[in-house]
Amino acid sequence: MKLKPMAAAAAVLACLAPATALAQAGAPPTPAEAKAFVDAAEARIDTASAFSARAAWVRANFITEDTQWLDAKASAERSALLASLATEAARFDGVAADPVTERKLKLLKLYAVAPAPNRPGAADELAKLLTRMNSAYSTAKFDFKGKPITLNDAEDVLRASRDPAELKAVWEGWHATAKPIKADYERFAALSNEGARGLGFADTGALWRSNYDMAPEAFATETDRLWAQVAPFYRNLHCYVRAQLNAKYGDAVQPKTGPIRADLLGNMWAQQWGNIYDIVAPKTAAAGYDLDKLLEDKGYDAVRMVKTGENFYSSLGYAPLPETFWARSLITRPRDREVVCHASAWNIDGKDDIRIKMCTKVNGEDFQTVHHELGHNYYQRAYKDQPTLFRSGANDGFHEAIGDWAALSASTPTYLNQIGLLDTVPGAEEDIPFLLKMALDKIAFMPFGLLVDRWRWDVFSGATGPDDYNKAWTALRLKYQGITPPGERPADAFDPGAKYHVPGNTPYTRYFLAHIYQFQFHRAACRQAGWKGPLHRCSVYGQTAVGEKFNRMMELGQSQPWPQTLAVFSGETRTDASAVADYFKPLDAWLAKQNRGQACGW
Numbered sequence: 001m002k003l004k005p006m007a008a009a010a011a012v013l014a015c016l017a018p019a020t021a022l023a024q025a026g027a028p029p030t031p032a033e034a035k036a037f038v039d040a041a042e043a044r045i046d047t048a049s050a051f052s053a054r055a056a057w058v059r060a061n062f063i064t065e066d067t068q069w070l071d072a073k074a075s076a077e078r079s080a081l082l083a084s085l086a087t088e089a090a091r092f093d094g095v096a097a098d099p100v101t102e103r104k105l106k107l108l109k110l111y112a113v114a115p116a117p118n119r120p121g122a123a124d125e126l127a128k129l130l131t132r133m134n135s136a137y138s139t140a141k142f143d144f145k146g147k148p149i150t151l152n153d154a155e156d157v158l159r160a161s162r163d164p165a166e167l168k169a170v171w172e173g174w175h176a177t178a179k180p181i182k183a184d185y186e187r188f189a190a191l192s193n194e195g196a197r198g199l200g201f202a203d204t205g206a207l208w209r210s211n212y213d214m215a216p217e218a219f220a221t222e223t224d225r226l227w228a229q230v231a232p233f234y235r236n237l238h239c240y241v242r243a244q245l246n247a248k249y250g251d252a253v254q255p256k257t258g259p260i261r262a263d264l265l266g267n268m269w270a271q272q273w274g275n276i277y278d279i280v281a282p283k284t285a286a287a288g289y290d291l292d293k294l295l296e297d298k299g300y301d302a303v304r305m306v307k308t309g310e311n312f313y314s315s316l317g318y319a320p321l322p323e324t325f326w327a328r329s330l331i332t333r334p335r336d337r338e339v340v341c342h343a344s345a346w347n348i349d350g351k352d353d354i355r356i357k358m359c360t361k362v363n364g365e366d367f368q369t370v371h372h373e374l375g376h377n378y379y380q381r382a383y384k385d386q387p388t389l390f391r392s393g394a395n396d397g398f399h400e401a402i403g404d405w406a407a408l409s410a411s412t413p414t415y416l417n418q419i420g421l422l423d424t425v426p427g428a429e430e431d432i433p434f435l436l437k438m439a440l441d442k443i444a445f446m447p448f449g450l451l452v453d454r455w456r457w458d459v460f461s462g463a464t465g466p467d468d469y470n471k472a473w474t475a476l477r478l479k480y481q482g483i484t485p486p487g488e489r490p491a492d493a494f495d496p497g498a499k500y501h502v503p504g505n506t507p508y509t510r511y512f513l514a515h516i517y518q519f520q521f522h523r524a525a526c527r528q529a530g531w532k533g534p535l536h537r538c539s540v541y542g543q544t545a546v547g548e549k550f551n552r553m554m555e556l557g558q559s560q561p562w563p564q565t566l567a568v569f570s571g572e573t574r575t576d577a578s579a580v581a582d583y584f585k586p587l588d589a590w591l592a593k594q595n596r597g598q599a600c601g602w
Contacts, residue, residue, distance in 0.1 A: 034097040038104045041085045042388035045111075046350060052078040053348045059131070060357060061330055063139055063338040068131050076127035079116040086111065086199050087118045100559075104389045107558065110211045111389070114188070114204070114505050115195030122191060129188045133181050133503035138340040140177035144170060151268070152333070152341055152359060158266055159275040164253045168486040171263035176490075178497030185497060186466045188505070189459055196460075205457035208507050212395050213561040220457075222575070223450060223509060226516060227480075229577035230446050233584065236591040237443050238482050239600035241265075241273060244280040259484040259602045262477070269499055270483050271448040273440040274365070280440070281433060288433055289413070291364030294421045302332045302360035308419065309370040312406055313378050316540070316547025321377070325354055333359035342500045343369050345376030350391055351384050368407045375403020383557030394553075394562035397513025397575075402554065404518035405525070411438065415539040435536055435587035442515060443584065447480035449512030454480075455496060456508075470495055482602040517566075519579035524570035525550065535583045 055074035059067040089108045097105065114130065116123035141148040144157070157170045192204045201207040202216075209216035238260065245254040245264055254261055266275025273280075295305070306329075310321050333341060343358035354377040360366050379402045383391050393399030409415050413434070416422035426434075455473050458464040464472040470493045477483050489495065496502045525546045526538035540546050553569040563573040581588070 029092055029095055031095055031097045031101070034092040034095045034105065035101045037088065037092065038101050038108070038389070041089075041108060042104075044081060044085070045388050048078040048081050050349050053346065057346060057348065057355075057357075059135070060138075060340040060344075061337075063135055063340070068135050072124075072127045072131040075131065076116075076124040079112060079114070079127055080123035082112040083116045083118045083123060083195060083198070086115065090200065103559075104387070107389045109199050110207060112195070113208070113507060114192045115199055115207065117191060117194040118198050122195070126188065126191045126195075129184050129191070130505055133184050133188070133497075133505075134340070136181055136184075137178075137497070137500055137503045138342070139338050140174075142173035142177055144173055149173075150341075155268060158263065158268060162248070162279075164249060164261075164264070164486075167263040171268065171486055174268055175493065175495050175498045178494045178503075179490075179492055181497035181503050182466070182469065182492075182494035185469075185494070185503065193460055203460040203462075205453070205460035208453070208509075209457075213563070223512065226512075226575060226577055227446070227450055230443065230516075230580055233439075233581070233588050233591075234443055234447060235482075235600055236588060236595060237439055238602070239595045239598050240591050241276075241280050241440075243595075243598055245276075248279050257599050257602075259478055259482045261486050262483045263486045265444075265483070269448060270477075270481060271445050273444040274437055277437055277440060280436070282436065288426065288430055289416075289422060291367060291416070291421075292362075294416070295362050295364070295367060298421060300362050302362065305360060305362065305367055305370050306331055306356070306374070308367075309374045309406075309410075311419070312371060312410060312415075312541060313374060313547075315542045315544075316550070317544040318378055318547060318551070321374075322352055322354070324352070325356075325377070328353070329355040330357040331360050342504070343373055345373045345380070347377070347380040347384075350388065352381070354380055368410060371407040371410045372400075372403030375406050378402070379554050382551055382554035386555075386557040386559055390557040390559040392558040394556065394558060394560075394565035395513070396507060396510035397517055398562065398565070400510050400514030401517035401521060404514050405521040408518055408522045409539040409541055412537055412539045414537055415541050418539060418541050431534065431536070431586055432590050435584055438536070439584055439587055443580075446512060446515055447482075449508060449515060451476040451480045452496075452499065452501060452508035456502070478602070513575065516575055516577045516580060519583050520566075520570055520572065520576060521550075523579040523582060524572075534586070 052074040055067075055071045059071035086109045089105045092105055114126060116126045141150055142154075143149075144154070149157075151174060154170045154174045158167060161167055161170075189204070196202075196204045196207045199207065201210065206216045209219040212219045212222075214222070242254065242260050243256065245260060246256045248254075249264065254264060260270070262270045264276070265273045267273065300308075314320060330339065333339065339359070340357070341359040344356070346355045346357065347353065348355065356370075356373045356377065358366070358369065358373060360370065376399060379393065379399060380391075393402075413422055413425045413430070417425045455464070455476050458472060459469070470489055473496045474485065474489065485495075500506075501508050522538070522540075523535060525540045525543070526535060528546050528549065529538070529540055529543045531538040550569055553565055556565050556568065566575075567573050
C-alpha cells in the first residue's frame with residue numbers, strides 16, 4: 001500500500017522508536033537507522049516546506065500585520081523542525097551509511113540558511129525577526145520633492161537623472177530607511193550564530209561556506225583566487241568610467257583620481273552601471289539600438305516579456321510552463337496593496353507549482369531579469385524528481401547562473417534578431433559598444449557580489465561588531481569596488497540593510513559565482529552548438545541538443561559534489577573565470593588603450 005507523505009513519516013518514526021531508545025541507552029546507531037531517519041526527515045520537511053512556502057507567498061503579495069504573523073508562524077515551525085532534525089543528524093556522525101544517506105545527512109545540517117537554536121522559543125523569535133526585517137525593507141518609503149517614494153521610484157531617478165544633487169538626495173534617502181533594521185539584524189546574527197554553533201559550526205558564515213563540497217577555509221581561498229582572475233579587468237573598467245564621469249560632472253563632483261561617487265553610477269548599490277551608458281559610451285560609436293525602445297515599439301507588455309522568456313527555454317526543447325504558472329504568478333505591481341517587488345522565482349510544492357514574483361517593467365533590464373528568474377523555475381522543474389534534500393542547485397551559484405546563462409544569449413543582437421525584435425544584426429563596429437554595455441553590468445557587479453558576504457562573514461565571526469557595521473561596510477565597498485558614499489554617513493547609519501539580501505538573509509556569494517559559471521556554461525554551449533564567431537555574439541536559441549545536455553546537468557540537482565555536475569555539461573571540474581576573459585577580450589584591450597596616461601586604481 002502506498003502511504004501519503006505524512007503517514008509514511010509516522011510509520012517510519014514509529015519503527016524508529018525502539019532504535020532511538022537503544023541509541024539513547026548507549027547502543028551505536030546503524031546504517032539502516034541512518035537511512036530510515038533521513039527518509040522520515042525528508043517527508044517531514046516536504047510537508048513543512050509546502051505550508052511555509054504558501055505562507056511566505058501570501059505575505060510577500062499581501063503585506064499586512066496578519067500575513068506577517070502567519071508567515072512568521074509557519075517559518076518558525078519549519079525552522080524549529082530543521083533545527084531539531086539537523087541536531088539529530090549529528091547522532092549519525094561516523095556511521096558507515098551508504099553514500100546517498102551520508103550526503104543527505106551532511107546536507108541536512110546545512111539546510112537552514114539561518115539555523116535556529118534548538119531550544120524553546122528560539123525558532124519563533126528568529127522567524128519574527130526575519131519577517132519584520134523583510135517587511136520593513138519591502139514597505140520602506142522616504143520623502144523626495146515633497147512626496148513619499150518607494151525603492152522602485154528611487155531607482156527610476158538614479159537611472160534617468162544626471163543632476164548630482166538629486167542623485168545624492170535619493171541615494172541618502174533610501175539608505176536612511178535601513179536605520180531601524182540594525183537592532184533586529186544584530187539580534188538575528190546572535191541567534192543564527194547560536195544555532196550554527198549547535199550544529200558544530202564556528203558561526204553562520206562558516207556554515208554557509210561549508211555548502212560548497214570543500215572546507216570553509218578552502219572556499220574563502222577559492223573566492224580570492226577567482227576574484228584575482230577578474231580584478232585587473234574591473235580595474236580597467238573602473239578607470240575608464242571614472243574618467244568619463246569626471247568629464248561629465250567636473251572635479252568638484254567626481255575627481256579624476258581615487259574612488260567613484262556611488263550615486264553617480266545609475267544603481268542604488270553601484271552594483272551595475274549599465275544605466276549610465278549614455279555618459280560612458282565610446283565617442284565614435286554609432287547610436288546603435290535601444291532595447292527599451294525596441295520593446296516599446298513592438299508593443300510588448302509585462303506578460304509578453306515573460307512569454308518571450310518562456311519561448312527561449314521552449315526553443316531548447318523544454319516543456320511549456322504549466323497553466324498554474326500563469327494563474328498564480330505575480331507579474332506586475334498591484335496598485336491596491338503593498339508587495340515585495342524584489343524579483344524572485346518560487347517552487348511552492350517542490351514539484352510543479354512554479355511561479356515568479358516581480359513588478360515587471362517593459363525595459364531591457366527586466367527583459368533580462370525575466371530570462372533569469374525563469375531559469376530558476378526550469379531548474380526547479382528539472383530536479384523535481386530528486387529526493388527532497390537533493391532538490392537544489394549543484395551549489396547555490398549554479399541556481400543563479402542557469403538563468404544568467406540564458407540571459408547571455410538573450411542579450412545578444414543575434415537573439416533579438418531571431419525573435420523579431422531587431423530587424424538586422426549590427427556589424428563588427430558595434431562590438432565594443434555592446435561589450436561595454438555588458439561589462440557595465442556583468443563586470444561591475446563582481447566586486448559587489450563578493451563583498452556582501454565578506455561583510456557578513458566578519459559580522460558572524462565577531463570580527464565586525466555592531467558599532468562598526470557601517471564603517472566596515474564602507475571600507476569593503478572602497479576596497480573591492482573603489483566607490484565611496486556621496487557624503488559623510490551618519491553615526492547610526494546601517495547601509496548594508498539598504499540591500500534586500502541583508503534583511504532578507506539571502507547568501508550573496510552565489511551571485512559572484514554565478515557571474516563566472518554563466519560564462520563557463522555559455523562557452524561550453526557555444527562550442528557544442530558549433531559556433532565559430534566571437535563568443536559575445538553567440539545565441540543558443542533553438543539549439544535542442546545543447547538544451548538536452550544542459551537538462552541532464554540540471555536534473556542532478558544537489559545529488560553529487562558540484563564539480564562532477566559541472567563536468568556533465570562543460571567537461572570542466574573547476575570554477576574558471578577564463579571564460580569571462582574570453583568573452584570580453586576585445587573590450588579589455590580597448591579599455592587599456594583608452595586608459596593610457598590615467599592614474600588607474602584608488
